[in-house]
């Protein structure tokens with residue numbers, strides 16, 4: 001009998017490990033491990049969701065026209081160049097599927113988002129990891145790693161789990177320096193947390209090799225519903241639509257996302273609260289001897305003296321019901337990624353880290 005074997009690369013993929021959500025024996029748990037919005041989603045989105053279950057026998061829209069029009073309207077973008085997916089992860093997958101394969105190289109950075117190597121391997125391409133400079137994307141290092149086999153460069157900006165950003169001029173320099181035929185993917189999962197930031201939209205408008213991705217999972221508080229989108233050159237979006245399944249988003253996903261994107265007051269309020277408590281938490285941790293880079297997202301990458309201390313602090317937090325994220329898999333064993341929660345959660349984290357460091361009773 002012939003052995004049934006998957007395509008090359010597939011078995012090199014380590015199964016994704018999500019943020020933990022329970023602690024054995026602890027009732028009052030706060031989950032700060034998946035960068036979820038502590039305030040949930042907008043009330044408008046909730047009300048659309050609760051009314052949405054009536055026509056379940058009908059297939060959803062296949063072109064997502066209404067949602068794309070709403071996104072285009074809110075962000076001043078051409079709806080014909082928007083593609084929607086089941087989370088931005090699905091849009092990232094379309095890009096990998098359509099543009100990389102055997103013999104191709106896919107570049108991402110040292111502490112880059114864990115989906116990038118998974119996607120490269122999924123399509124049989126070679127993942128190429130490039131160093132960062134002190135937890136910041138290094139454009140020169142990426143350009144130096146490019147070859148004529150480079151097809152995709154993934155950067156998250158703001159980065160996850162680093163929380164750091166590079167400026168628009170640096171991103172433009174990266175796009176302009178790529179080999180012909182390579183695409184820059186500007187992953188803007190945390191764009192809304194950066195006041196006034198366009199997520200790379202202007203760069204997409206002025207280049208033919210840049211695509212940006214965005215999500216409803218973070219500031220919109222809709223991670224459970226799985227909606228994301230991408231914006232790129234017409235030719236690329238046209239290609240991606242060919243690998244997209246016609247009914248990849250349900251009626252519920254479409255209608256809730258549309259309501260959510262129209263409620264920009266909610267987004268602005270969450271951005272302001274996040275900025276306030278992120279600054280407070282970073283300073284409180286610093287006072288307990290735990291530094292972090294200035295974060296531009298909704299989490300802080302807390303740095304401990306070594307791996308042992310980071311793990312001991314993680315255990316200490318967990319025992320008291322606070323779940324944060326270990327990031328050893330991202331090459332950051334001495335760090336913990338802590339989502340910025342609401343005021344009570346931030347105070348709780350700071351207090352427990354203080355206890356751990358022996359600073360507070």
Ligand SMILES: *Cc1c(COP(=O)(O)O)cnc(C)c1O
Pocket residue numbers: 086087088089090113156159160187189214215216217218223226227228
């Ligand atoms: C959370 C996240 C995503 C995508 O999440 P989806 O839920 O699939 O939209 C993409 N990139 C980065 C860097 C993220 O942190």
